[in-house]
Amino acid sequence: MAKNLYISKVAAAAFIVLTVSSIAGIVTMIILYKTQISTMNPTPRPTFPSTTMGPPPVMRLPRNLIPESYEIFLHPNQTLLFTGNSTVNFHCVERTRTIYLHSKDLTVSNPVVMNKNTNKKMGVSAVKHHEDPSNFLEIQLNDILEQGNYSLSLAFKGELSEYNEAFLAATNVAPTDARRVFPCFDEPEMKAVFHVTIIHRRDTTALGNAKMHGSNIIDDWKYTRFHPTQRMSTYLFAFMVSEFTSTSSPHDRVEIKTYARPEATAAGHAQYAANITGKILKFYENHFDIEYSQQKLDQIALPDLNPSAMENWGLVTYQEGDLLYEEGMSSLLHKELIANLIAHELAHQWFGNLVTMKWWNDIWLNEGFATYMSYYCKTFVANDLHTAFKEDALASSHPLSPPQEDVQTTSEIMEMFDAITYCKGAIVLRMLADIVEERVFNKGIKLCCNYKCLLQDLWMKSFKNLPKGEDGGHTEVAKVMDTWTKQIGYPVITINTTSGEIYQKHFLFNDSSESRFVLWWYIPIRVMSNTMGPSLVWLETTDTDEFISKNGEWILANVNCTGYYRVNYNQENWDSLLTQLVTNPHRIPLMNRGQLIDDAFNLARAKLLSVTLALNSTRFLRTEHEYLPWESAVRNLEYFILMFDRSEVYGPMQAYLREQVRGLLIYEIIVLPPRHNQIIAIQMACSNGLPECMMMAKEMFAKWMNNDTNNIHPNLRSVIYCQAVAFGGRTEWEFAWNKFQSSSDTSEKEQLRGALSCTKKIWLLSRYLEYTLNPERIRLMDVASTINYIARNVAGQALAWNFIRAHWEYVSQGDPAMLIEGVTSRFSTQYELEELVRFANDYDLGFATRAVQQAIEQTQVNIQWVSENKDIILEWFERETAL
Template sequence: MPSKSGLSKAFAAAFAVLTVSVICGTVTMVVLYKVQMSGVNATARPTVPVTTEPPPPVLRLPRSLIPDRYELVLQPRLYTRIVREENATSPNQTLVFTGNSTVHFRCVQKTRSIFMHGRDLQVSGPVLTDRDSRKKIWSRVKDLDGESGFLELELDQDLEVGGNYSLVLDFRGQISQNLDALFLSEYQEEPEPGEDSGTDRFLAATNLQPTDARRLFPCFDEPDMKAEFSVTIIHRLKTTALSNTQMTVSNIEDDEWKYTRFETTPRMSTYLLAFTVSEFTPIVSYTTDNRVMIRIFARPEAKAAGHTSYASHITGKILEFYERRFEIDYELNKLDQIALPDLYPAAMENWGLVTYQEGVLLYEEGVSSLLHKENVAGIIAHELAHQWFGNLVTMEWWNNIWLNEGFATYMSHFAVDAVEPTFRMKDTFIMNNLHAAFQEDALASSHPLSPPQEDIQTSDEIIGLFDSITYSKGSLMLRMLADVVGESVFNEGINSYLKTFRFRNTNQNDLWNSIEMVRRSKYGLSVEQLMTPWITQEGFPVITIDTTNGEIYQKRFLYNNTAESRLCWPVPIRVMSNMSESALVWLEDVLGPVKKEEFISKDGEWILANVNSTGYYRVNYNLENWQLLLKQLETNRHLIPLMNRGQLIDDAFNLARAKLIDVTLALNSTLFLREEREFLPWESAVTNLHYFVLMFDRSEVYGPMQAYLRDQVEGLYDFYRKYTNNTTVPEDHSEQHNQVNAIWMACSNGLPECVEMAKMKFTEWMQPNGTNNIHPNLRSVIYCQAVAAGGKAEWEFAWDQFLSSSDTSEKDQLREALSCTRKIWLLNRYLEYTLDPDKIRLMDVASTIDSIASNPAGQALAWNFIRAHWDYIQQGDTSLLIEGVTSRFSTQFELDEVSYQPSVLFMRDYQRSVRKL
């Protein structure tokens, strides 16, 4: 990262000379697909006594046995309700589950040992049978290593190649309270009118991705060892059990228990197995041909209030869109979606039983914002895309998880555009994912989209791949490929890929070959030749073009330009000028410089590369061409495509951050915004200005910066004043986002009329018998600004509203607003509240601390707090916590502080966070 002092002086100088009428914008609209992970500790190589077959190498199971089918019986010994009454005897909540499994497998290589996975389980009673001869084979559990996750069974004779066998095991485990494996979720049912006490409610749910199926039952827990599953759940009376497939029978077993048996699943990976036990009831709908039953499960209160209606409304439409797009029917006859009070990740694509955090599935009209509605649609579309990409066709090993997540991310915006065209998701998809991927991939610590298998072995290494590289870069690679080969060829290729590898496992070469086979034109590079460097190398290039002589060269783009790199890529460049239409030009995988006629400016024309941002790279130009492009933006911006108007700003600011161009040039790239009303250019400007705010809000530059932004945002704030004052919003969705962000920019930079407006609207709500008349779209920003401008009364009112609200999205907005106070003692109180799960749910602890750290007054408090309480905090989602809490760190002292912490803060993203400083 550039030194703060040098950049600070350059930035201050730029403010001194730059005169602009508008520098403001919108806060980025992001459909956030949270990192999918579960809290699994790193595994080590198992220590196993010498047998006729050595322990599995490199933490992978041997391929001597291939599973075909599991018959699984599970009994979570859980009470789903406990009445809160004084002097009442509560049932003993043991949080134990028991089970029995039978796995049928084939032997493909002679062996006298059986290696499976089984972690944190008590395993007993093995019964091994040769299914061909029906003879029993002596076996015993020889090793169950809690650290490695391996379970070994010793046999008294060899298993023969071609033989078919069955293994029966009994097991017992603990229901987790850390949102992993089979876990407990708790919520409260408030007392009915006239009653004195409420009820504590509980449910059990699974969360097995990537490596926690082994904590539920003994199994071959690797994604390419697919099998069918026949599941039976024994659960208490008056509860409902759900699993991947439709129920076949549900009978009472005794006066306390009943069992529910489910249809056998298709062949699938172990991490996709799922079940829940709860008292939830569904809202039911069907696809238009009545072939698939769609059910949405949630808390009774949420269902009664209609919070499941929107999800029910769009799910069938999205499912049918994918069926048409892929030309393959959804495989099952039912699709359940359940809103869980606790879950990490935000959602999980279990085949036929998709689990969600409440806040990303439930939507309340008149309370939830437009942004929340878009998030709900986007995440449902992402998870349903997985029913094909990930469930039907699965990567061979976790190093290719991008084939699951990249496709789900890429396809989701098409689905949302089909069912909610006014959301314009395709527009925001590109900028949001480019920004997320570029930020991560511009670090020396980045990783390839598809690392070598041998580098991804432990659970921590697997979990580390669930990041913006996998999701965002993966989706952008697919977009770039589709642009090169053509959308119709790309679609035909992926449909062929899905049909060819149905119920099977793949790597990226299978995808390349599927697309290559349907290409009508075979000129140039093959798909494999084009894509392999982009997939197997970390990072991305900056393409530098000199329009005076047509010279072009590439170099890996890094924020720290002292790091040398000889990496290069085959680069498809769409180029246009003010005198020519877009054309495709190739830069071979050489560093250059290479001369290309298409990049020579004639008679003062400007050259624009990467038209519509279809390529995954940044572009730099000679100064004269930069000036011509910026002049065009000011005189007639519409000659430059909308996407490039945003990308020019993004490239300029990040090139300045890497010291490849002057900061003044980056600021000049925003001059045209005085006339711009489109969302994407503003999004790009505000996103990039936010970085400078983080760097300088504790420096002498921040005062002039705020004054400057305050002056420039006033016009945009006035533009929306008639809506804001009347608590209404514009009709156009992009303008609705601009309104929110105009308020945010104005208030956060201290524009007096904005701050007074927020205080007034919040104060009206605080009055006795006051009602909340703040429009749902504006609540997040007004709540935060009112709490920031207020004191104890405002903070405690917001806290009381947080506790009493039953709407998840409203609670999330209030929870974030509470972190906006400038009172240090209130921030300290709030931090202490995160240690009490009755106040802040475990899954919300990390995001709450992160919000506090985003407040300049709370950053140091949050950093000290996580160091003091890491043992508790790490039980929840900490995937990006350190990165967020240290986002303002920019001095050598702060770098030294973080570098000193690894023994105290053992976490997956430690090294990445240090390298960002």
């Protein structure tokens, strides 16, 4: 996304966006649109030590001035500007002659400093903007500020790109862009109370973090005043001005409204979100034993927003497609995702908003906890576990909680919003809950909220000791958790069931990187056998008898995958487990049926066991009907497909997969109503050339084309659309494109946008790539994912790679890290590695810097893996298909 503004049109209406930044990185968002578009105080007031009479700060604000409250007036107007003025009241805890706060891309004027103790104005000698990543606004005074209370008043203005007659203004300032809206102490620890007044068109509605206090009208402008907010961090500041309408949610105390475009509200598309929001909020109130601390909660479905949602206190924003649900059009899977996202954002109203991390290096506790709280099915747990495993197996990973000095600039802060923070954070919290038992864990969370502690104090204040097996031993939570939060990566434990020997090792895909790290973890192991139920032991004190196979029994460690580690065994135990999967898979817990496949494939990638054993782990799937084992197999075989779909291995691989999935397809389509596994069944069967699947997809799509009535079940549309476009030509593609252009349903548009990338026609893929340069065709926020869809297609991968290099300045405005990961996922040759290194040296990568380094490392791993395993894998598939 551009640093200043971008323009996007949807359904013949213009949206002009002044970004106040998003988690992906950008500036204030003001979306202007034309008509008819389809209490608890989290932290006591801090008293920081300071040395600001000495050298000026480098990147972090000094701690001699503590903000107390802001009085803010904001006016987006018709002169291509937004204007405003603010007064910040602060306390001086150590004398200084200079005030430092943040300001970026604002023209600041009329500084007035008042001594609140004497009610006298203090002279300002100079105002300086630091032209460096600090974004400091430095105000030098004639006299020294002694300890006491003061205020700083400033006028300011910023630029809009264009103005239309009606407007929607919505902010998204996380993590470091409140400073683009008004000058402020823009660090999470520097909380304050906000008194806000918005000046807006009289025929629009203004919303803020707090409930409206009152309003008055002068000429054509309405002045809306809000009650004071809770004491909160600047990154949670939000307001919205719009002509949106709302849908109310039931709650016995809090006024809850979900806002959307008037036509979307009228059609009932916000009703599902409204129905569940009050229930989720009530659940959290009971769970934390603390009432939601605001009088109101507004949710907004915005046509253009990146990220998917933001937890602004009392005013939560969502990308429209992630909040609205249309009965009969949206899939049941989409309904699950909406519930999951709302649960995530509402969890933040306590963890993140009420209780906040001290600095961005600990953002994992915000995001990891909200992700953990939003789990309600094993599918989400497994997805996050495997996502974290993948990212954390690279030497270029980072700890959950790196040192503060490693996270200083905006770019470094933005890079923290990744899979490690969200997925690993949630999985590590899940592991802690399993160790101490969920009842104790929940009690600790309540204590943390009642302490009003900073998040990083959680371990020390909320949990005292961890149990360590049945011997009565204990150890401090912080001591155990530090091994999981302050080190990169995770371990693989290796169990020999003959000798009972067990040891741990840092798991890396590229073992040549291992010498850089000497890591060790406290590892909780839930273990079971063929005849014994699960028990908890700790690796450092384990009696080896726990892991000795008796009478030919198998041993299974990490039962239900509650631990964040992989498990390897001796060959005999692997053989016994795989035999059990073939003969009676239900003896092994469902989560572990999927995890055994995932561990086997990833251990093989790391050369810790043979690739043939990993492939053997998929044999039982011919009679497996559950989602998690199939999802694990498909995801891991996807790596094989990426590495070999341009080679002679691919033919025998497709033949094997056709036979494995045949039974699942028949079972899912004939026996059951639409569900998760049907998508996998159709995708695997059709993409591997199973004739009955290909015929079904073509016929279903053709009926829609001929009758203009779409009878394809919403759950199956994404995969049917894709496969039909893949088997079709220009006619099918242009039909899908026209439907994408004309549809007003966000879920339908997303499914069609993905399906358009499935064609095997090179010229159609090239046309689609060119469309991404036109925001009237593909919104800028959708550019990265659209290019990634195309790169996922073997026919489009090289096209996508050439395209992003030719248009990097534009395409990298969205989510450049995701873009790099997707486009380079097939890289497995020396030539592709050299091109990638040249790209890293020649381009301004910005927020994609870490992603490119990870892509280089992954490509090196791929090259080595293919050279070592290609012949073995080809032989295995040829043998299996010959049986």
